[in-house]
Amino acid sequence: MLLTCTDVRKTFGASVVLDGLDLSVDEHEVVALIGASGSGKSTLLRCVNLLTGIDDGTITLDGEDITDPKINPDDVRQKIGLVFQSYNLFPHMTVLDNITLAPTRVHGRPVDEAKSQALEWLARVGLADKASSYPDRLSGGQQQRAAIVRALVNSPRLLLLDEVTSALDPELVGEVLTMIRDLKGDTTMVLATHEMGFARQVADRVAFLDKGRVLEQGPPEQVLGDPVEPRTRQFLARIIEAGRL
Amino acid sequence: MTTDAYRPSDVQLGRTAFRKRQAVRSVLVAALSTAVLGTLLGVAVTSAPGWDRVKQSFFDFHNAKEFFPQILEGLWLNLRMLVFCAIAALALGLLIAVLRTLRGPVFFPVRAIATLYTYSFRGLPLIIVIYLFAFGVPGLRLQGTPSVTVLGGAAIVITYGAYLAEVFRAGIESVHPSQIAAARSLGLTYRQSMRHVVLPQAVRRVAPPLLNDTVALQKDVGLISLAGPIDAIRAAQIGVAQNANFTPYVIAGVLFVLLALPLIGVTDWVTLRAARRQNAGT
Numbered sequence: 296m297l298l299t300c301t302d303v304r305k306t307f308g309a310s311v312v313l314d315g316l317d318l319s320v321d322e323h324e325v326v327a328l329i330g331a332s333g334s335g336k337s338t339l340l341r342c343v344n345l346l347t348g349i350d351d352g353t354i355t356l357d358g359e360d361i362t363d364p365k366i367n368p369d370d371v372r373q374k375i376g377l378v379f380q381s382y383n384l385f386p387h388m389t390v391l392d393n394i395t396l397a398p399t400r401v402h403g404r405p406v407d408e409a410k411s412q413a414l415e416w417l418a419r420v421g422l423a424d425k426a427s428s429y430p431d432r433l434s435g436g437q438q439q440r441a442a443i444v445r446a447l448v449n450s451p452r453l454l455l456l457d458e459v460t461s462a463l464d465p466e467l468v469g470e471v472l473t474m475i476r477d478l479k480g481d482t483t484m485v486l487a488t489h490e491m492g493f494a495r496q497v498a499d500r501v502a503f504l505d506k507g508r509v510l511e512q513g514p515p516e517q518v519l520g521d522p523v524e525p526r527t528r529q530f531l532a533r534i535i536e537a538g539r540l
Numbered sequence: 541m542t543t544d545a546y547r548p549s550d551v552q553l554g555r556t557a558f559r560k561r562q563a564v565r566s567v568l569v570a571a572l573s574t575a576v577l578g579t580l581l582g583v584a585v586t587s588a589p590g591w592d593r594v595k596q597s598f599f600d601f602h603n604a605k606e607f608f609p610q611i612l613e614g615l616w617l618n619l620r621m622l623v624f625c626a627i628a629a630l631a632l633g634l635l636i637a638v639l640r641t642l643r644g645p646v647f648f649p650v651r652a653i654a655t656l657y658t659y660s661f662r663g664l665p666l667i668i669v670i671y672l673f674a675f676g677v678p679g680l681r682l683q684g685t686p687s688v689t690v691l692g693g694a695a696i697v698i699t700y701g702a703y704l705a706e707v708f709r710a711g712i713e714s715v716h717p718s719q720i721a722a723a724r725s726l727g728l729t730y731r732q733s734m735r736h737v738v739l740p741q742a743v744r745r746v747a748p749p750l751l752n753d754t755v756a757l758q759k760d761v762g763l764i765s766l767a768g769p770i771d772a773i774r775a776a777q778i779g780v781a782q783n784a785n786f787t788p789y790v791i792a793g794v795l796f797v798l799l800a801l802p803l804i805g806v807t808d809w810v811t812l813r814a815a816r817r818q819n820a821g822t
Contacts, residue, residue: 341721344725346721346724346725368724369724369727369728369729370727372724372725372726372727373727375725376725376726377725379718379721379722381718383718383719383721383722384722385719385722385723385736385737385741386741387740387741387744396726396728396736397726397727397728400728400732400736401726401727401728401732402727445726446725446726449726449727
């Protein structure tokens with residue numbers, strides 16, 4: 296197992312966001328987290344990346360307990376990529392500088408090498424002509440693709456994607472989803488998403504989160520097509536009503 | 541393109557002509573109202589019963605000519621003080637602002653000292669700080685005590701550093717936490733995140749207020765004259781005392797305004813540019 300979360304608990308004041316959550320992810324596996332807003336998807340991703348501390352339980356990466364307080368969070372984050380719903384590109388840097396910042400400053404790679412690797416990636420995702428543009432000159436879909444490249448150039452063991460398409464209009468969603476689908480196989484991914492069609496296409500396993508736990512998980516066809524739990528069925532029915540499946 | 545070249549419609553041509561007439565009218569009206577107000581003010585001042593005496597003691601050509609070189613020479617000291625104090629105060633302000641953001645129990649004393657500093661020196665009148673430094677420090681009779689000019693400059697730097705630190709801190713706090721989250725998620729340390737992500741954005745954002753404080757600093761360096769060095773104000777004061785005529789003060793005042801104009805111009809330009817960037821953002 297690459298990632299295991301065991302009995303993870305996280306509270307914000309009185310509200311319990313993760314309530315004894317268990318989840319494990321194999322190498323090269325793609326796991327889609329689905330569930331209503333507030334079910335704990337984003338919080339789980341932030342906890343795995345140690346941006347937020349947990350209140351109880353254990354998270355291991357490559358068998359190492361990363362929730363041990365003696366561990367240096369910076370070392371763990373170097374192995375995990377995180378892509379945000381609102382892109383969070385650095386507005387004062389060009390797209391190229393955004394992408395080469397971590398390789399040169401964190402991983403100590405030579406600037407030329409980092410640059411040519413970044414340009415290769417940008418070409419691969421159709422952004423070669425945007426390398427020297429500032430993020431505010433890019434469309435939302437282009438910004439999100441650049442943000443995904445920024446996470447990928449560090450060759451993370453694990454890529455976390457936090458509702459990466461929910462800030463995009465429908466026409467731009469497609470280009471980001473295509474890019475993620477192309478990454479499947481090389482990269483281990485955990486993605487929180489509201490796009491059920493995408494989860495079905497790209498995920499090896501879908502996990503339905505409810506009230507801070509994984510209520511049901513399995514192959515996409517089973518969880519999305521023939522769920523066992525009444526709560527999952529209810530959630531999917533609402534999604535179908537809203538026309539998102 | 542195969543279509544005919546665009547030609548404005550008659551309606552649009554009418555609009556353009558109307559706007560042009562309006563623009564000409566606006567300029568004429570503005571010129572007329574300025575002339576009327578200027579004349580009224582001029583008449584009001586020059587027809588005052590004491591105008592002749594005021595003119596003689598504040599706007600006397602011979603006095604102006606006699607003391608202009610000394611005042612200009614003094615202004616050279618002000619200008620050097622301004623450059624030195626501005627750079628030093630900006631550096632000090634940035635340092636204090638960063639110290640105040642440090643987290644963790646180890647840094648408690650550093651944070652406490654930085655906070656105490658910004659609280660006390662923003663409250664303490666600059667004049668008192670100058671007196672304390674220029675007259676208090678030499679009183680210690682330590683070896684290698686710097687000149688009064690340097691001590692007065694240090695007083696200005698320490699006082700302005702406290703204000704600028706708060707401006708920098710406001711800038712640092714205005715950078716959205718998601719930017720730090722993005723930097724940390726890439727594996728950057730806290731220091732790297734500050735250096736490469738937070739500070740560049742913070743400084744850009746607060747450039748206009750920082751420059752505005754520099755304009756204020758520009759005239760406050762004149763307070764150095766209280767400690768003794770002959771700057772433009774002290775030179776004017778000497779002239780005033782010599783001939784019992786206030787004209788040198790007016791000359792010094794005009795020179796200070798001229799000195800400030802470029803800096804004010806730059807401030808306005810930077811502010812405008814910042815506002816445009818903000819509006820152009822997503």
